[in-house]
Amino acid sequence: SAVISQKPSRDICQRGTSLTIQCQVDSQVTMMFWYRQQPGQSLTLIATANQGSEATYESGFVIDKFPISRPNLTFSTLTVSNMSPEDSSIYLCSVEYDILSYNEQFFGPGTRLTVL
């Protein structure tokens, strides 16, 4: 199984600021994803982080609000820009190794973001 770390584990931010969340995996992975889990709700896919190219965003999420980088096969960042209290959520990264993983995604511990 994967060892996935996220930094920071939690943060409290002021409205209008930006926060960059890092996701580090212990080995190379083919697919990396970013999810949002709003309070008391389920997980929603924000985007797929593509190595060496622009991320693929799901409906309702845009690059200006959630810029994503993936410079290599073990690391990705998600920035939450111009934050508002509605952005208060847990943000999780997940990875999928390859077809041999039988579509199982491994999740990071999450970053709990509170926007005041």
Add this chain to the structure above:
Amino acid sequence: AQTVTQSQPEMSVQEAETVTLSCTYDTSESDYYLFWYKQPPSRQMILVIRQEAYKQQNATENRFSVNFQKAAKSFSLKISDSQLGDAAMYFCAFLASGTYKYIFGTGTRLKVLA
């Protein structure tokens, strides 16, 4: 579009007893996967069990088993001999074959009573 419904926001079970968590889904796909993920208070989601839609046999993993009813689009999780460590949020998830986008249910919070 696929949907996943977990109708039980919260469940309780006595230690050593058995509990069943419900999940229904809607899809027009014929080839897909279903998952149960566990999210303890520490937040690290882990896979509990997986079911391939083309397999008629229900998946089992130690104390965890599923009741997969493809025609009814039902995928319930049974936890036998419940332990205190089973207390967590449980999410049912759907994945269409050939895609990477999980569709999660809203989760069921399981409490285990000593």
